[in-house]
Amino acid sequence: MRQRLVPLLPLSLALLLSACATQPQQQESARVTEEIQLNFEQLVAGMNDAAEEVQAQSDEPSEQQLRELADEQSYELPPLADSILERGFTLVGTPYRYGGKSIKTGFDCSGFVGYLFRKEAGIELPRSTREMISLDAPKIKRSELEPGDLVFFNNRGRGRVSHAGIYIGDDQFIHSSSSRSGGVRVDSLDDAYWRASFMQAKRVLALASVASDATSRN
Incomplete structure (x- = not known):
C-alpha cells in the first residue's frame, strides 16, 4: 500500500505547488483589474464634472447680455x-x-x-x-x-x-x-x-x- 502511494507524492506535491503559485497570480490579477476599474470610473466622473461645468458656463449670460437685459427691463416704464x-x-x-x-x-x-x-x-x-x-x-x-x-x-x-x-x-x-x-x-x-x-x-x-x-x- 505504501509503495502504491509513493508515485503519487510527486504528483500531489506538484499540484500543490502549482496551486500555491496560481493563487497569488490570480489575486494580483484581480487587484490590478480593480485598480483599472476604479481609475476608469474616476476618469469618467471627472469628464462628466468637466462637461457639466462647461455646460453651466455656456448657459450663463455674458456681461453684454446682462447689460442688454438690464436696459430692456429698466425701460419697461x-x-x-x-x-x-x-x-x-x-x-x-x-x-x-x-x-x-x-x-x-x-x-x-x-x-x-x-x-x-x-x-x-x-x-x-x-x-x-x-x-x-x-x-x-x-x-x-x-x-x-x-x-x-x-x-x-x-x-x-x-x-x-x-x-x-x-x-x-x-x-x-x-x-x-x-x-x-x-x-x-x-x-x-x-x-x-x-x-x-x-x-x-x-x-x-x-x-x-x-x-x-x-x-x-x-
Whole structure:
C-alpha cells in the first residue's frame, strides 16, 4: 500500500505547488483589474464634472447680455413716458424764455425737459443740454426711438449740442423751441432743419426706478 502511494507524492506535491503559485497570480490579477476599474470610473466622473461645468458656463449670460437685459427691463416704464408727454402737451404754447424752468417764467429747452422729468418721473436732470447729453444713459439710434427718449441737436451739424426735446413718436418731438416760433411746440424730425441738426438720442428714463415711485405730481 505504501509503495502504491509513493508515485503519487510527486504528483500531489506538484499540484500543490502549482496551486500555491496560481493563487497569488490570480489575486494580483484581480487587484490590478480593480485598480483599472476604479481609475476608469474616476476618469469618467471627472469628464462628466468637466462637461457639466462647461455646460453651466455656456448657459450663463455674458456681461453684454446682462447689460442688454438690464436696459430692456429698466425701460419697461410706459406710464412714466405717458405722463411726461401728457403734461408736456398741456404746456404747448407756453412762452420761451432763456433760463426759464417753470410755467410762470416760461421755459428754455433744457428747462422744459427738466421740468417734465422732475415732475412726472422724479428724475432731477442737469440744467444744461451739454450736461444732459453727457448723462450715463443708453444711447438710442434714431430708428429705435421710443416715446420719452431725449433727442439732442446742434445747429445743422455745426458746433456742440445746443438744443433738446422729448420724442413723442411718429418722428415727432415736443420742445421749447424759441421765442420766435412760439415756445413749447411739436415738430418733426423729418423737417429739414431738425434732420440736419439731429445729433443723438438717449433713454434717460432708464435711470428711473423700476417701480413708479415718481415724485408726487403737483
